[in-house]
Each structure stands twice: as structure tokens, then as C-alpha cells.
Amino acid sequence: xxxxxxxxxxxxxxxxxxxxxxxxxxxxYGEEEEIAYTKAYIEKRxxxxxYGMWVVFDKETGSMIGRAGLENRDVAVRIGxxxxxxxxxxxxxGYMIAPSYQRQGYATEVCHAILQYAxxxxxxxxxxxxxxxxxxxxxGADNEAVVQNVVDQAVKEFG
Numbered sequence: 001x002x003x004x005x006x007x008x009x010x011x012x013x014x015x016x017x018x019x020x021x022x023x024x025x026x027x028x029y030g031e032e033e034e035i036a037y038t039k040a041y042i043e044k045r046x047x048x049x050x051y052g053m054w055v056v057f058d059k060e061t062g063s064m065i066g067r068a069g070l071e072n073r074d075v076a077v078r079i080g081x082x083x084x085x086x087x088x089x090x091x092x093x094g095y096m097i098a099p100s101y102q103r104q105g106y107a108t109e110v111c112h113a114i115l116q117y118a119x120x121x122x123x124x125x126x127x128x129x130x131x132x133x134x135x136x137x138x139x140g141a142d143n144e145a146v147v148q149n150v151v152d153q154a155v156k157e158f159g
Contacts, residue, residue, distance in 0.1 A: 001054040001056050001057070001068065001069075001110065001114075002054055002055060002057075003042065003046050003052070003054055003056065004041070004042065004053070004054075004055050004067075004106060005042070005053065005115070006038060006039065008027065008055050008064065009031075009034060009035065009038060011064045011152075012028070012042075012055065012064065012067065013028055013034075015030075015064065015066065015096075015098045016028050018099050019099065020099060021043065021096060021098075021099070025096055029064075029120070033066060034122075038119060039155065040051075042056075048120060049072070050125060051069065051070040051091075051117070051118075051121065052069050052070065052071065053067050053068065053069035053070075053094070054067070054069045054111055055067055056068050056095075056097070056106070058101065058106075060140075063077060064098075065097055065098050065101040065106060066095065066096045066097040066098055066101065066107075066110070067095070067096045067108070068092075068093075068094065068095035068097075068110045068111070068114060069093075069095075069114060070091050070092065070093055070114060070117075070118060070122075071091070071092050071093065071094060072089055072091060072092075073089070073090050073091075073092045074087045074089055074090075075087060075088055075090050091117070091118070091122065093111060093114055093118070095110055095111060097110075119148055124141060126151075
């Protein structure tokens with residue numbers, strides 16, 4: 001895994017165009033808009049937070065196989081006294097593996113590495129000691145197995 005570069009965008013686009021990838025993820029922007037978005041992401045996200053979404057490569061072939069990492073999300077956590085939604089900023093672990101590389105352990109390996117990074121770096125940088133695990137396993141037993149494995153690792157890392 002490593003930070004994305006502009007040179008990665010054509011291969012990332014080929015992965016996102018594969019069947020089923022955007023069923024649970026937002027698609028990439030149009031070409032020029034994605035370049036502008038990625039430039040800003042590189043300049044701001046990695047430098048400010050020291051984390052973000054990274055591109056994932058097969059160790060043996062060097063081929064890009066997906067994207068994974070940590071993102072900030074504002075999540076409605078309760079309703080306030082006056083009926084308004086109250087939001088809380090949370091860090092979310094997300095991943096996407098190309099269909100031809102799924103069901104081979106890549107998602108589990110990548111998520112474990114991210115959890116280890118989160119445990120070490122988020123606590124050091126921001127004092128974050130709690131990880132909230134939330135998942136949609138509606139896309140089948142294979143994803144459910146990955147999620148359970150990740151939950152088990154999160155419990156081990158964060159207690």
C-alpha cells in the first residue's frame with residue numbers, strides 16, 4: 001500500500017469500471033475532475049491527517065489491485081434537544097479490491113495492516129483509543145467473513 005499519485009489514476013479507473021465495484025462505492029469523477037480532486041487530496045489529506053485512502057498492490061506482480069485506507073466521516077450520532085441531528089467526526093476504514101483478486105485474502109491482509117497503523121498512529125497523533133466497527137455484509141458470506149476477521153483483529157488491537 002502507498003499514497004496515490006496522479007499516475008495511478010488510469011489503472012484505478014480501470015478497476016472502478018469493473019462490474020460490481022461501484023455497487024457499494026461512489027464512482028470516480030470524470031477524468032479532469034478526478035485529477036483535480038486527487039491533486040487536492042494528495043496535497044491536503046495525507047499531509048494534514050497522515051492517513052487517507054491508499055492504493056493497494058499485489059506484492060508478487062506489482063499490479064494495482066485496489067484501494068484501502070482511513071477516511072474521516074461526519075456521522076449523525078443522536079438527535080439534539082431541539083430535534084436537530086448531532087454529528088460526530090469518526091474515522092472509517094474502507095477497502096475495495098478488484099474482482100479478480102477477491103476471495104484470496106487480500107482484503108483481510110490490507111485491513112489488518114490498516115488496523116495496526118490505526119492503533120499505532122491514530123493513538124499517537126490524536127489520542128484515539130476507540131475503534132467503532134460498522135459494516136454492511138449484505139453482499140454475501142465472503143464479505144461477512146472478511147468483516148468478522150477484521151472485527152476480531154480490531155478487538156485484539158484496540159481491546
